[in-house]
Amino acid sequence: MCWSESVAERYDAAIIGAGADGLAAAALLARAGLRVMVLERHGEPGGRLVTRQFHPGYFASPFAAAPIPDPLFWALDLARHGALLAPTAPAAALWPDRIVTSAPTPLLAEAERRRAAALAHARLPAPVPRWNPFARRVRAAWPAESWTHRALVEVLDGQEEGQAELLAACALEGRAADPLAAGSALHLLAPGGAGVWRGGLGGLGAALAASARAAGAELACGLEVSEIKCQSGRAASLTLADGTQIAARAIISTLDLKRTFLSLFAWSELPPPVVKQIGNFRIAGAGAYLLVALGAQPQAKNAPADLLRRPLQVMPDLRRMVEAHAAWRGGVLAEHLPLTLRFESSVDPGLAPIGAAVMTVTIGCVPHTLFDGVWTHEKRDLLTARALAAIEQVFPGLAASIVAVELIAPPDIEALLGATAGDLQGGEIAPDQMFAFRPGFARPGPYTPVEGLYLAGPSSAAAPLATCAAGAIAAEALIADLRAGRLK
Amino acid sequence: MSERYDAAVIGGGVSGLAAVSLLAKAGLRAVLLEQATTLSGPAGEPALRALDPRLVKELGLARHGLKFSSRDLALAVPRSGGQLTVLSRDRHATARSLAALSPVDVAAFAAFQREFATLARALRRTWWEGAPAAETAARLKPAQHDLLDRLTVTSAACFLAARFESDALKAALAFAAAACGFSPSEPGSALALLWSAAQEMCGLQGAVAVPRGGVGGLVAALSQAAEAAGATLRPGATVSRLTVADDRLAGVELAAGEQIAAPLILSTLSRRRTLEGLAPTARIGLGAAQALRRPSPRTGCATLVFGLNRLPDFGGGLANKRVVIAERLETYEIAYTAARLGQMPREPVLELILPPPQAAAEQLSSRLLLSVSVWPVPLGDAFDRDALARTVGAMIERHIPGFAAASCDVLPPLAAAPSVARLLSGAAERIETPIPGLLLCGDAAEPADAISGRAARQAARLAVLLHRKGGAR
Numbered sequence: 001m002c003w004s005e006s007v008a009e010r011y012d013a014a015i016i017g018a019g020a021d022g023l024a025a026a027a028l029l030a031r032a033g034l035r036v037m038v039l040e041r042h043g044e045p046g047g048r049l050v051t052r053q054f055h056p057g058y059f060a061s062p063f064a065a066a067p068i069p070d071p072l073f074w075a076l077d078l079a080r081h082g083a084l085l086a087p088t089a090p091a092a093a094l095w096p097d098r099i100v101t102s103a104p105t106p107l108l109a110e111a112e113r114r115r116a117a118a119l120a121h122a123r124l125p126a127p128v129p130r131w132n133p134f135a136r137r138v139r140a141a142w143p144a145e146s147w148t149h150r151a152l153v154e155v156l157d158g159q160e161e162g163q164a165e166l167l168a169a170c171a172l173e174g175r176a177a178d179p180l181a182a183g184s185a186l187h188l189l190a191p192g193g194a195g196v197w198r199g200g201l202g203g204l205g206a207a208l209a210a211s212a213r214a215a216g217a218e219l220a221c222g223l224e225v226s227e228i229k230c231q232s233g234r235a236a237s238l239t240l241a242d243g244t245q246i247a248a249r250a251i252i253s254t255l256d257l258k259r260t261f262l263s264l265f266a267w268s269e270l271p272p273p274v275v276k277q278i279g280n281f282r283i284a285g286a287g288a289y290l291l292v293a294l295g296a297q298p299q300a301k302n303a304p305a306d307l308l309r310r311p312l313q314v315m316p317d318l319r320r321m322v323e324a325h326a327a328w329r330g331g332v333l334a335e336h337l338p339l340t341l342r343f344e345s346s347v348d349p350g351l352a353p354i355g356a357a358v359m360t361v362t363i364g365c366v367p368h369t370l371f372d373g374v375w376t377h378e379k380r381d382l383l384t385a386r387a388l389a390a391i392e393q394v395f396p397g398l399a400a401s402i403v404a405v406e407l408i409a410p411p412d413i414e415a416l417l418g419a420t421a422g423d424l425q426g427g428e429i430a431p432d433q434m435f436a437f438r439p440g441f442a443r444p445g446p447y448t449p450v451e452g453l454y455l456a457g458p459s460s461a462a463a464p465l466a467t468c469a470a471g472a473i474a475a476e477a478l479i480a481d482l483r484a485g486r487l488k
Numbered sequence: 489m490s491e492r493y494d495a496a497v498i499g500g501g502v503s504g505l506a507a508v509s510l511l512a513k514a515g516l517r518a519v520l521l522e523q524a525t526t527l528s529g530p531a532g533e534p535a536l537r538a539l540d541p542r543l544v545k546e547l548g549l550a551r552h553g554l555k556f557s558s559r560d561l562a563l564a565v566p567r568s569g570g571q572l573t574v575l576s577r578d579r580h581a582t583a584r585s586l587a588a589l590s591p592v593d594v595a596a597f598a599a600f601q602r603e604f605a606t607l608a609r610a611l612r613r614t615w616w617e618g619a620p621a622a623e624t625a626a627r628l629k630p631a632q633h634d635l636l637d638r639l640t641v642t643s644a645a646c647f648l649a650a651r652f653e654s655d656a657l658k659a660a661l662a663f664a665a666a667a668c669g670f671s672p673s674e675p676g677s678a679l680a681l682l683w684s685a686a687q688e689m690c691g692l693q694g695a696v697a698v699p700r701g702g703v704g705g706l707v708a709a710l711s712q713a714a715e716a717a718g719a720t721l722r723p724g725a726t727v728s729r730l731t732v733a734d735d736r737l738a739g740v741e742l743a744a745g746e747q748i749a750a751p752l753i754l755s756t757l758s759r760r761r762t763l764e765g766l767a768p769t770a771r772i773g774l775g776a777a778q779a780l781r782r783p784s785p786r787t788g789c790a791t792l793v794f795g796l797n798r799l800p801d802f803g804g805g806l807a808n809k810r811v812v813i814a815e816r817l818e819t820y821e822i823a824y825t826a827a828r829l830g831q832m833p834r835e836p837v838l839e840l841i842l843p844p845p846q847a848a849a850e851q852l853s854s855r856l857l858l859s860v861s862v863w864p865v866p867l868g869d870a871f872d873r874d875a876l877a878r879t880v881g882a883m884i885e886r887h888i889p890g891f892a893a894a895s896c897d898v899l900p901p902l903a904a905a906p907s908v909a910r911l912l913s914g915a916a917e918r919i920e921t922p923i924p925g926l927l928l929c930g931d932a933a934e935p936a937d938a939i940s941g942r943a944a945r946q947a948a949r950l951a952v953l954l955h956r957k958g959g960a961r
Contacts, residue, residue, distance in 0.1 A: 149675055181671070181673065322829055430646075431641035
């Protein structure tokens with residue numbers, strides 16, 4: 001490749017990964033008039049925002065996405081590109097003999113969560129605040145600051161019968177945490193799924209891609225980035241798996257911290273303390289997903305009419321959550337796994353054949369690596385059987401109507417989405433890995449020790465709080481640096 | 489006719505005695521009111537890790553009979569494989585011991601000790617003098633400030649796991665967090681490691697010392713000092729409530745009905761017990777009353793006192809050491825999870841203080857008492873004495889063969905309610921109460937649960953100031 005060509009190939013920004021963050025960043029950068037290239041490993045953009053036909057006629061979006069902050073939703077013009085959020089009813093907890101529905105009044109947590117999401121989208125350079133007990137209180141406390149050292153059960157204390165369990169189960173959906181241990185309250189800030197998008201999550205992914213394309217960003221799918229090359233200490237170009245070089249003034253990575261630094265860099269490129277620090281960042285997957293095609297609508301006894309429109313927690317119990325977490329820590333599959341059911345087809349009937357239903361089961365506390373070795377077929381069958389047996393207790397007769405089942409275990413998530421250890425959170429939700437301690441570099445925000453490289457993936461500070469926010473923050477930082485002449 | 493004093497101290501432990509002696513030394517007529525009929529230290533607690541050296545000096549405790557049978561106990565961690573790691577003040581011996589575990593840890597441990605010793609010394613402004621943490625932190629170098637910031641949110645387990653390789657070293661160091669009442673996997677428990685590094689015994693930073701006669705020996709020396717200073721000690725006096733007259737604190741009323749007049753009252757009870765149990769309700773104020781309502785702790789520490797008829801074989805150099813039995817960091821986590829759920833942990837973490845051979849031989853004429861602290865245990869109904877005695881006996885037997893206890897006394901468990909906020913609070917927040925003239929000076933007014941006498945010293949100082957101000961008016 002001759003020199004003049006490589007200059008012609010140079011982009012203002014190259015984005016690794018066309019997930020929610022990558023697409024949002026691409027749209028915002030392209031609108032600012034930059035030449036943007038998005039590189040996606042898979043054949044289609046969307047990342048975890050996918051809806052897949054897992055059985056003829058049945059569509060499911062296994063991975064839930066946190067809500068998109070309103071200002072970002074409108075700034076990206078997603079409504080015009082076809083993203084439509086169908087209202088879902090609040091969550092409910094299901095036992096064989098009773099149903100507890102979530103309190104209609106918003107919990108304290110909801111307000112804090114909104115504040116956190118708004119903050120996640122706050123303009124730079126105001127950094128995401130650091131938990132700093134020493135600073136004189138000139139600025140307001142960050143949302144839920146007092147939760148840093150509190151347990152989930154303490155925050156939920158004083159709720160009515162069944163409510164605390166329900167809310168704890170909602171907060172820990174698809175995760176592993178001990179609700180009795182201090183620090184677990186932070187899970188309330190990092191919400192799981194909210195609402196059902198028309199056409200499934202894939203509908204949202206398609207709208208984001210359309211928004212990025214309309215703004216003028218280039219989307220290149222089916223291209224895997226294998227290396228980030230540095231030149232005189234700054235990120236200068238990307239090497240693709242086929243050897244092609246793509247030069248860019250700045251690079252945004254939407255991969256998680258470990259994947260970005262430990263797999264895309266030659267180790268000699270990074271200072272050893274940084275490598276050690278990244279190695280110590282705790283990432284551990286805990287969520288598995290079960291896609292179930294049902295031939296008929298499931299029935300529960302004495303259920304309210306909108307039951308199937310709600311996210312359903314199956315028999316939540318604090319003691320079982322603690323035991324499941326302890327088992328997960330030991331690499332064991334717990335006897336009673338936390339389960340969340342979603343019947344997406346009852347909100348969006350287009351996802352299943354007429355009269356049939358799709359059930360997505362989110363399973364928490366599933367270890368990525370089992371203590372006795374890899375995930376074999378027997379272990380996958382055991383996990384599926386345990387989950388379905390528990391569901392059978394609250395929906396008697398459901399097993400008879402099952403048409404097809406597909407399990408997505410943590411190693412599958414790692415393979416599908418490139419998430420280290422299959423952790424969709426991109427790092428344990430703990431006080432020392434949240435806000436300015438996430439990902440924990442000297443400079444908070446999307447900046448990394450490598451100049452010209454911005455981190456916008458699940459390991460960045462804003463990612464657990466809201467979808468797309470990390471991408472937007474990285475894009476803003478990049479634009480500000482370009483304008484200030486810091487990127488050559 | 490009631491007795492009149494300048495100040496009254498409620499509770500006769502180490503803190504109460506220290507406070508009353510300091511008050512009397514400053515020329516106040518001070519009285520100590522203790523519920524029990526004799527003055528004694530907390531039962532079974534043989535070692536001191538945080539006693540304020542200035543208190544020892546000011547009260548001349550050495551003159552009054554305080555002697556140490558061991559000034560600096562080395563920390564020994566036996567492992568189930570029979571391997572023994574000893575962390576002592578001798579750097580080279582420690583390095584040799586650690587080299588057997590992991591060569592990387594030798595350098596990492598030396599660096600850790602240096603870094604912590606410096607930062608811990610800087611933090612003494614808060615932990616010794618009682619200055620607000622914000623002021624102390626503002627004086628730190630940026631790198632130190634950063635480390636401190638990180639410690640306040642990091643769990644000891646994660647912090648140690650990131651620094652060291654070997655399980656034995658990590659488990660040994662994590663014990664400092666447990667000894668402060670934290671679960672080592674709790675966020676902020678890394679700060680407890682720093683707190684214990686900031687302590688000093690017998691002039692040695694981070695040392696653990698054993699006074700002759702246990703904490704009882706310290707209490708005896710303190711009572712002598714108090715009497716020499718002219719304080720009145722009244723064991724067997726139960727305080728039933730505080731009395732108020734003309735909008736001011738007037739004194740206390742004893743359970744027997746007797747009134748003791750004192751415009752200044754220092755309580756060694758916890759804030760909650762003092763304000764809710766003794767103070768007139770209307771005086772506390774709604775905000776303060778609400779702040780008292782904290783969720784009750786789920787776990788605590790139990791102390792077992794084993795009586796031995798003959799000296800067991802402590803094996804390769806366990807004598808005169810502080811022995812921590814914890815295999816790895818996960819041991820703590822599993823035990824704390826069980827205790828939080830209200831189950832007796834199957835493998836708790838133990839700390840044994842083993843006496844030096846000559847002291848043991850002296851004591852053995854009667855019966856050698858060996859006290860073992862056990863972390864964690866569930867509180868309330870779930871606490872099972874017999875099961876605990878069996879578990880602990882079996883665990884010790886594994887490491888000290890022939891450990892045949894003639895008797896085992898299980899003392900009631902103590903609740904642990906540590907918090908990062910408490911560790912970072914200034915003395916004013918811990919000592920002062922909404923009622924003018926009522927000060928706290930006990931364990932609960934310390935930054936972390938420990939016998940240090942620092943809260944007593946600060947409260948006594950404040951009381952003397954208040955007394956002088958009141959006198960001038």
